[in-house]
Amino acid sequence: MSSRAAVLASIRRALGVTGDEATRRFEVETRLKQAPPGIVPKRGQGDVSGRVATFKAEAERAQASVVEIAGWEGAPAEIARYLREGNCPATLRMGDDPRLAAMPWRETSLDILHGASDGGDVNAVSAAFAGIAETGTLALVSGPDNPTTLNFLADNHIVVLPREAVEADYEGVFAKLRGTYGKGGAPRTLNFITGPSRSADIEQTLLLGAHGPRRLHILIVG
Amino acid sequence: MSVVATSARFKENAHEALTDARLQGALAFAGNFVARRAAAVARLPEFEALRDSARAIKDHTLAHLDLYLEAYERQVRASGGQVHYAQDADEARRIIIDLCKSMEAKSVTKGKSMIAEEIGLNEALEAAGIEPVETDLGEYIIQLRGEGPSHIIAPAIHLTAKDVEREFRKAHHGLPTDRSLAEPEQLLAEARQILRAKFLAADVGVTGANFLVAETGTSIIVTNEGNGDLTQILPEAHIVIASIEKIVPTLEDAAQLLRVLPRSATGQDASVYTTLSTGPRRPGDPDGPRAYHVVILDNGRSNMLGGEFQPMLRCIRCGACMNHCPVYQAVGGHAYGWVYPGPMGAVLTPSLIGVTEGGQLPNASTFCGRCEEVCPVRIPLPGMMRHWREREFERRLSPAPMRYGLGFWAFFAARPALYRLATDLAARAMRLAGRGRGRFSWLPFAGGWTRYRDLAAPEGATFQRQWRARSGPVR
Numbered sequence: 098m099s100s101r102a103a104v105l106a107s108i109r110r111a112l113g114v115t116g117d118e119a120t121r122r123f124e125v126e127t128r129l130k131q132a133p134p135g136i137v138p139k140r141g142q143g144d145v146s147g148r149v150a151t152f153k154a155e156a157e158r159a160q161a162s163v164v165e166i167a168g169w170e171g172a173p174a175e176i177a178r179y180l181r182e183g184n185c186p187a188t189l190r191m192g193d194d195p196r197l198a199a200m201p202w203r204e205t206s207l208d209i210l211h212g213a214s215d216g217g218d219v220n221a222v223s224a225a226f227a228g229i230a231e232t233g234t235l236a237l238v239s240g241p242d243n244p245t246t247l248n249f250l251a252d253n254h255i256v257v258l259p260r261e262a263v264e265a266d267y268e269g270v271f272a273k274l275r276g277t278y279g280k281g282g283a284p285r286t287l288n289f290i291t292g293p294s295r296s297a298d299i300e301q302t303l304l305l306g307a308h309g310p311r312r313l314h315i316l317i318v319g
Numbered sequence: 320m321s322v323v324a325t326s327a328r329f330k331e332n333a334h335e336a337l338t339d340a341r342l343q344g345a346l347a348f349a350g351n352f353v354a355r356r357a358a359a360v361a362r363l364p365e366f367e368a369l370r371d372s373a374r375a376i377k378d379h380t381l382a383h384l385d386l387y388l389e390a391y392e393r394q395v396r397a398s399g400g401q402v403h404y405a406q407d408a409d410e411a412r413r414i415i416i417d418l419c420k421s422m423e424a425k426s427v428t429k430g431k432s433m434i435a436e437e438i439g440l441n442e443a444l445e446a447a448g449i450e451p452v453e454t455d456l457g458e459y460i461i462q463l464r465g466e467g468p469s470h471i472i473a474p475a476i477h478l479t480a481k482d483v484e485r486e487f488r489k490a491h492h493g494l495p496t497d498r499s500l501a502e503p504e505q506l507l508a509e510a511r512q513i514l515r516a517k518f519l520a521a522d523v524g525v526t527g528a529n530f531l532v533a534e535t536g537t538s539i540i541v542t543n544e545g546n547g548d549l550t551q552i553l554p555e556a557h558i559v560i561a562s563i564e565k566i567v568p569t570l571e572d573a574a575q576l577l578r579v580l581p582r583s584a585t586g587q588d589a590s591v592y593t594t595l596s597t598g599p600r601r602p603g604d605p606d607g608p609r610a611y612h613v614v615i616l617d618n619g620r621s622n623m624l625g626g627e628f629q630p631m632l633r634c635i636r637c638g639a640c641m642n643h644c645p646v647y648q649a650v651g652g653h654a655y656g657w658v659y660p661g662p663m664g665a666v667l668t669p670s671l672i673g674v675t676e677g678g679q680l681p682n683a684s685t686f687c688g689r690c691e692e693v694c695p696v697r698i699p700l701p702g703m704m705r706h707w708r709e710r711e712f713e714r715r716l717s718p719a720p721m722r723y724g725l726g727f728w729a730f731f732a733a734r735p736a737l738y739r740l741a742t743d744l745a746a747r748a749m750r751l752a753g754r755g756r757g758r759f760s761w762l763p764f765a766g767g768w769t770r771y772r773d774l775a776a777p778e779g780a781t782f783q784r785q786w787r788a789r790s791g792p793v794r
Binding site for chain 2: 101140233283288295296
């Protein structure tokens with residue numbers, strides 16, 4: 098007997114089932130199909146401006162910095178300001194996201210690099226799939242548009258988040274995922290990110306910048 | 320079992336821990352968890368309802384575990400990943416070593432995984448000539464020391480910053496002696512620099528999983544450092560090692576559990592990185608692993624289903640039970656002698672390595688009940704420790720004086736009239752004897768108690784006598 102068969106047989110023996118019970122199969126299929134939401138906290142709910150306000154407050158609690166700007170075309174200038182004031186080098190890595198590509202980068206003196214990071218980048222910018230007001234969390238999906246390495250290897254991670262993409266809760270992001278990837282589908286990597294990297298492993302002292310970005314700067318656009 | 324257990328020596332381990340001044344100094348920092356959890360819970364009015372929801376999801380999944388495993392497996396395959404089953408630790412190690420060898424791996428980075436600890440993966444990798452690199456800061460520190468974790472979410476909680484500095488100076492050759500490492504910030508920067516190079520050089524990344532989602536074939540890890548992510552996106556292959564009970568049905572179910580996990584663990588509303596991984600790199604992806612494997616471990620867990628210890632399989636490894644445990648706070652995690660410490664370890668260890676080896680641990684409890692009060696999935700931990708004590712007693716594994724003592728007490732307890740008479744006499748005698756100070760600093764047969772504190776002398780009549788006087792006869 099294969100180990101797969103042995104483990105499943107052992108589970109079925111302990112539960113006193115065969116695996117062929119129609120009612121059990123029906124229950125499992127129904128749950129997978131319907132995906133009931135359970136208890137969803139009220140904290141993130143509200144209209145767009147309410148959700149954005151909650152998102153901002155929660156992200157700042159998690160030590161991210163957040164600015165709101167009127168349109169995508171203003172993002173390069175804001176990013177250049179942020180990097181200049183942080184005494185960071187004037188380089189910026191990004192993926193192929195058309196929303197980022199369409200921005201007027203020539204208006205800044207930033208050197209723009211494209212593609213995945215090999216660990217040598219100080220600054221990177223990504224465009225978010227969604228935001229979650231409930232906990233001030235960003236949702237980023239993998240792919241050529243926004244390579245996952247950019248989320249972790251740069252010291253300063255800058256994320257552009259469209260205002261209308263700020264969902265109330267995780268369930269809102271899952272609904273959006275199913276719209277994009279189909280039911281049962283998912284991107285290769287979905288990163289929920291709440292603030293910059295940190296560790297409290299030494300004497301329970303919270304320190305920012307463990308292995309991932311030391312700083313997380315969010316631009317809410319629109 | 321691959322990690323050598325000293326759980327049967329719990330009493331000796333605990334004595335050593337209590338007299339270890341360095342350990343006691345480090346454990347003082349562990350108290351922070353309690354206040355942080357309380358603050359996070361106070362911010363979320365739905366928290367108690369979410370605990371009920373989390374418990375119900377786990378119970379439902381365990382009752383249908385065979386079917387959800389099959390559904391999960393189908394979805395992993397559909398996304399291009401592979402699933403391997405391991406009946407025990409030995410088989411899990413073999414699968415991972417074979418995968419690493421087939422990819423000619425020389426270096427393996429690891430995200431923090433209690434299952435990897437349980438199967439002794441590092442030792443097996445080393446024996447196969449492959450370098451395992453722990454990347455969680457706490458795990459990295461204890462790997463340098465050749466130790467196991469002393470806490471399931473804060474593995475190096477038994478160490479001070481000074482201890483960490485000493486290890487770094489010993490292990491990091493080329494570190495200038497005049498470089499200051501006095502501050503935790505400097506230690507973190509040093510580890511970040513050393514490990515960044517290891518991340519980029521690794522051939523395979525091994526992580527655990529907090530949850531496996533049947534709906535999508537997704538594995539989820541929760542970290543604050545980002546080490547688990549660098550472990551899984553940079554190397555050619557990502558291997559996930561997880562036990563059977565990590566399955567949840569849907570993304571929505573995972574979200575319910577993710578709302579109680581970090582709040583119960585570190586007191587955060589959300590951990591910094593919650594990462595959902597589904598299969599290997601896709602066409603057009605500029606990064607990510609080219610191969611994705613999941614090793615699903617049983618190692619005795621399926622035998623816990625359908626019995627009195629099934630609720631233990633609801634555990635989501637937050638560590639709240641040990642953070643709130645007076646015994647854990649006094650002796651730390653290593654005294655428990657195997658992989659899992661604290662109340663959850665006291666219940667799980669005998670299930671996984673047997674009551675002969677682990678049966679001492681359920682005695683490491685004052686039955687104060689705080690672990691059950693804070694458990695996000697409401698596991699009745701004291702009740703289950705009581706089950707284990709009963710089994711230990713039935714199998715005559717408890718020490719003779721304890722068995723005789725219990726037999727002696729049971730003789731009286733089964734004869735109410737005699738019991739009342741005996742306790743009445745004893746209370747009178749002790750009241751007389753303790754008249755002077757109102758407490759005893761020494762009593763026959765109670766040296767274990769009076770060596771550390773006085774025993775108060777009874778005042779007035781026994782409880783039963785007082786009860787009768789106030790409310791009529793005891794029925």
